Every structure is written in structure tokens, then in C-alpha cells.
Amino acid sequence: MxxxxxxxxxxxxxxxxxxxxxxxxxxxxxxxxxxxxxxxxxxxxxxxxxxxxxxMIAKPDWGIPSFAGPDGRDHVVSVETLVSKPFGDLLHFSVAGREPKARRILLVAPMSGHYATLLRKTVVSLLPDAEVFITDWKNARDIPVSAGKFDVEDYTLHVVEFMRHLGDDLHVVAVCQPAPLVLAATAYLAEEEPEAQPRSLTLIGGPIDPDANATDVTDFGHSVTMGQLEETMIQRVGFKYAGVGRMVYPxxxxxxxxxxxxxxxxxxxxxxxxxxxxxxxxxxxxxxxxxxxxxxxxxDMPAEFYLSTVERIFKGREIIRNVFEVAGRRVNFDKITTVAVKTVEGEEDDISAPGQCAAALDLLTGLPESKKAWHVEPGAGHYGIFAGRSWRNNIRPLVLDFIDANAEAPANRAVAAE
Incomplete structure (x- = not known):
């Protein structure tokens, strides 16, 4: 194909x-x-x-509505680009006429076939109480071949760069697919630049250990070989788009x-x-x-990203085995010692089932138990844990409380790098 x-x-x-x-x-x-x-x-x-x-070929508009602030005025929301890269941008939802909020949240959106606008409701729910930033991944069909490759390591390094840009007074929320890579980005910073680590990390429904509780998604990853996957799922972008010739998972x-x-x-x-x-x-x-x-x-996803996700995250389970490498260096998850980590799962999640994300807490052997938290939302499916009623009524307040409880900068961050 x-x-x-x-x-x-x-x-x-x-x-x-x-x-x-x-x-x-x-x-x-x-x-x-x-x-x-x-x-x-x-x-x-x-x-x-x-x-x-x-x-199917139109990128949705963010369409963030204005909202009434405590001053009684309507505040208009605009989207501004802070960092622009060939494969993804870092966006900020700027609220006109409002003093910057103390809570600064980076939403790391999945690159799994949908645009970052899939998290629109998540953004809308957080804006009244926080400064919200998001990773806006680009459609691979629109990226020229000259821009090079983009795999799971490149994704991780993009997240590292975005974290560095936003500073250490940051709280990161990773939704679904990026959870293991955001955890790897944090571990990377823990060794390379500990002062740039976020203050908290919330992992929502992500496959840290895909085998912890099998689903159709994980079963599919084990049932096909990489050769079969490459032959049946990968295509070369046609002449209509700027990425003509690029190998993608459409x-x-x-x-x-x-x-x-x-x-x-x-x-x-x-x-x-x-x-x-x-x-x-x-x-x-x-x-x-x-x-x-x-x-x-x-x-469309870059072919190398899709294939490396299946091979390294699902088949090889490199994250939970603590053997994941970035730029030729193994990231050590036990180096995460000061970043508070919370996992959120849905009881009825049929994409990333309960147990897959919570496995991150056992992986973080260097993190005190007081810095760990987890939540399983009763009756919630995959989308409900970040955009549905379960998110609005139950999970969002828990996440904000977790952020506030870990808002102070850790005093021993410099020591962690030694």
C-alpha cells in the first residue's frame, strides 16, 4: 500500500x-x-x-467562547502561538482583560489521528481557573519531506522543549497516548536539566504498561508483525498536499x-x-x-511515529521496563524524585484500561509515596475522563486540587541532579 x-x-x-x-x-x-x-x-x-x-479533511477551529469573569465582564479568548515547529506548535489561550493566573497548565494532546481540538472541552473547563497551554500537532500530509522524520523520540524532545520554554512553575496534563512519552520527557529533564521539570504531572488514560490490562488495542499490537503493519497501514502522501511523498499512517x-x-x-x-x-x-x-x-x-501521522509507538511502547514495553532511550541515552525514571505524579483512569475505558496508566506509580521508585496519587473514575469510558461529564464534575476538581497541593517549587531540585 x-x-x-x-x-x-x-x-x-x-x-x-x-x-x-x-x-x-x-x-x-x-x-x-x-x-x-x-x-x-x-x-x-x-x-x-x-x-x-x-x-474528514478539515481541521476544526478552536472556537473557544468568551466567559464571564469574577469582575462581571466577558473575557474574550484568543489563541496565540508561542513556539512553532514543523511538526507541532505550542499554543497559549490568552484571556483578554484578565491578570495571569497562578495555575499554569500544559495540556499535552495525543497524536493519534485526531487534532488537538479534541481537547476543546478540556480547555474550556480549565480556562476560568488557569493559564492554559497546549501542544498542537500538525497534519503530516501538510509537512514537506524536507522537514525530516518524527518518531517517539522526536515527540519526547518536543515536549521537553515546550516544558523548558514555559518554565518550572508548570503543571503538565498528558491525555491518553502521550502519557508514557511525557513521563519520559520528565525523566529526561530530571537528569539533564532538573530545574526545568514541572511541579506536577497528571497522566490521564495512557498506556504506561499496555499489558497491565489488555484491550482490543493492545491485542492488535501483539497480533501483527511490524512488517505486516508497515505493509498494510503505511501510505505515501499523494500529489494534492504539501507533504507529497511523505510516508504516513493516514x-x-x-x-x-x-x-x-x-x-x-x-x-x-x-x-x-x-x-x-x-x-x-x-x-x-x-x-x-x-x-x-x-x-x-x-x-495523518508520520509513519515513523506510528510504527515506533507500536514497536517500542506496545510491543517492546520500553517505558514500563525502564529501557526507553532518547537521543542515544536511556532515560532513568527513578531520577524523578520531586515531580508529583497523579494517574487518572476510567473504569469502563476500552482503549487504555484501568491499570495501564497506574503502572507509572510503581515505575517511579525514586519518588516518595506522598508525591503519588491515583484515581479510577467509576463508570467512565475513555473520552469521559478528559472531556465528558465525569471530567467536569469529578476529575477536573481533583486535578486542580492536586495541582494546588503541589504548587510550591521543590526545595531539593538541584540536589536531585547530583
Missing amino acids: KYMLTYDLMEAARNTNQWLGATAQAIGSYPAVAMNPAMGLLRAWGEVTERSFAR GLLQLASFISMNASTHTQAFTNQIFAVAKGEGSDHDRHNVFYDEYLAVM
């Missing part, structure tokens, strides 16, 4: 489905046939189909994988939406569109 033709054919199929949806919508809306109930269903099918396939393939895990649920959701639109009950910002506009917007 590693050919431009394959990538272009996949894009052509997506574009054709979008065109079919637009055509059906136009035919069903024609006044001469619009009164026919069947034509109403055709129009509704076309509207839902066209919107869905169009969203977002459309990842989306197909996501949907197949809960195919019946998604089928029912789209069926219900078609009938709702046909009855005039659908709207541009209804619950279905708000969710799927984000869910269907996918990005």
Missing part, C-alpha cells in the same frame, strides 16, 4: 462520497419533488453524508479503525440523524453534529 496512487484513490473515494451527498441533497431539495417523503429522506441522507465526508484508515470498534453505535447515530434532518429537527449545532464534526476530522 506504500504508493501515492493508493493514497490518492482513498482521497478520491472520500471526495466522491462527499459529491454524492451534495448531489442527493440538491435533487431532494428541488421544488418539483420536495413534497415527496422519499425525496425528503434523500435530501436528509445527502445533507448528513456531504457534511460527514467534508469534515487519518482515514485510523478513522475506519475507530468506527469499526463501535460500528453498530455509529450506524444507529447516523440513521437517527438522517430521520431527524428529514423531520426538520436537525440543526447545525445539534448534539450529533457537534460530536461528529470533531470525531470525523482526522489527521
Whole structure:
């Protein structure tokens, strides 16, 4: 599958489905046939189909709403870029007319097929109480081949650079996939530049030890060889995009994988939406569109990042075995001695099951027990632990309390490097 033709054919199929949806919508809306109930269903099918396939290549806007502050004024939020690199930017959500908050939180977004905007609700929930920063990873199809490679080590070093830029009065929250790499970045700083370490680290639903509690995701990683994975999942970007020729794991393939895990649920959701639109009950910002506009917007991952994640994090379990290397040097997790670490897991998480993330606490042998904390949210699935009701009502207050409890700079940081 590693050919431009394959990538272009996949894009052509997506574009054709979008065109079919637009055509059906136009035919069903024609006044001469619009009164026919069947034509109403055709129009509704076309509207839902066209919107869905169009969203697959569009990066969602952050769309952070203004909010009322304690001064009674509405504060407008703007997005500013602090550090720009070929594969990702460091963003700051600047709140106009407000004094900087003491809490400074860096959200490390996953590079797992969706844009960082997947954490929009997380950002919105934290903004009233903190200065919020986020890693905004770029779509690999738009990155020229001349920019070079990007694998798990490069990801780790990007996080290191972002931490250094923001300073030590920082609290880092890693969501899902980046949890093991953010832990590695912290261990890297613990040896190389201990004064640049964050004050706390919250790991949410990440695969520190993928074998601690197997899921379909981990089973898939063990059931295929790296050769099979490279041959069936990797494609070369076609001529339409700036990254022409770059080897990637296409977002459309990842989306197909996501949907197949809960195919019946998604089928029912789209069926219900078609009938709702046909009855005039659908709207541009209804619950279905708000969710799927984000869910269907996918990005390509650099092939070397995807393959090295599977090989080193899932198959080799290099993090939990404490043998992970960055730039030719092994990072020692027992060197983390002053950074408070909290793990958060969802009881019903079918992507990173309970136990996978909490394994980080046993790995940190140099960290006092008083600096460790963990939480398993009853009844919560994967998305609920960082963006749903469980996050808003239960987990977010716990995370903010953990941050406040560890807001003071550790006094023995310089000693930790000796």
C-alpha cells in the first residue's frame, strides 16, 4: 500500500462520497419533488453524508467562547502561538482583560489521528481557573519531506522543549497516548536539566504498561508483525498536499479503525440523524453534529511515529521496563524524585484500561509515596475522563486540587541532579 496512487484513490473515494451527498441533497431539495417523503429522506441522507465526508479533511477551529469573569465582564479568548515547529506548535489561550493566573497548565494532546481540538472541552473547563497551554500537532500530509522524520523520540524532545520554554512553575496534563512519552520527557529533564521539570504531572488514560490490562488495542499490537503493519497501514502522501511523498499512517484508515470498534453505535447515530434532518429537527449545532464534526476530522501521522509507538511502547514495553532511550541515552525514571505524579483512569475505558496508566506509580521508585496519587473514575469510558461529564464534575476538581497541593517549587531540585 506504500504508493501515492493508493493514497490518492482513498482521497478520491472520500471526495466522491462527499459529491454524492451534495448531489442527493440538491435533487431532494428541488421544488418539483420536495413534497415527496422519499425525496425528503434523500435530501436528509445527502445533507448528513456531504457534511460527514467534508469534515474528514478539515481541521476544526478552536472556537473557544468568551466567559464571564469574577469582575462581571466577558473575557474574550484568543489563541496565540508561542513556539512553532514543523511538526507541532505550542499554543497559549490568552484571556483578554484578565491578570495571569497562578495555575499554569500544559495540556499535552495525543497524536493519534485526531487534532488537538479534541481537547476543546478540556480547555474550556480549565480556562476560568488557569493559564492554559497546549501542544498542537500538525497534519503530516501538510509537512514537506524536507522537514525530516518524527518518531517517539522526536515527540519526547518536543515536549521537553515546550516544558523548558514555559518554565518550572508548570503543571503538565498528558491525555491518553502521550502519557508514557511525557513521563519520559520528565525523566529526561530530571537528569539533564532538573530545574526545568514541572511541579506536577497528571497522566490521564495512557498506556504506561499496555499489558497491565489488555484491550482490543493492545491485542492488535501483539497480533501483527511490524512488517505486516508497515505493509498494510503505511501510505505515501499523494500529489494534492504539501507533504507529497511523505510516508504516513493516514487519518482515514485510523478513522475506519475507530468506527469499526463501535460500528453498530455509529450506524444507529447516523440513521437517527438522517430521520431527524428529514423531520426538520436537525440543526447545525445539534448534539450529533457537534460530536461528529470533531470525531470525523482526522489527521495523518508520520509513519515513523506510528510504527515506533507500536514497536517500542506496545510491543517492546520500553517505558514500563525502564529501557526507553532518547537521543542515544536511556532515560532513568527513578531520577524523578520531586515531580508529583497523579494517574487518572476510567473504569469502563476500552482503549487504555484501568491499570495501564497506574503502572507509572510503581515505575517511579525514586519518588516518595506522598508525591503519588491515583484515581479510577467509576463508570467512565475513555473520552469521559478528559472531556465528558465525569471530567467536569469529578476529575477536573481533583486535578486542580492536586495541582494546588503541589504548587510550591521543590526545595531539593538541584540536589536531585547530583
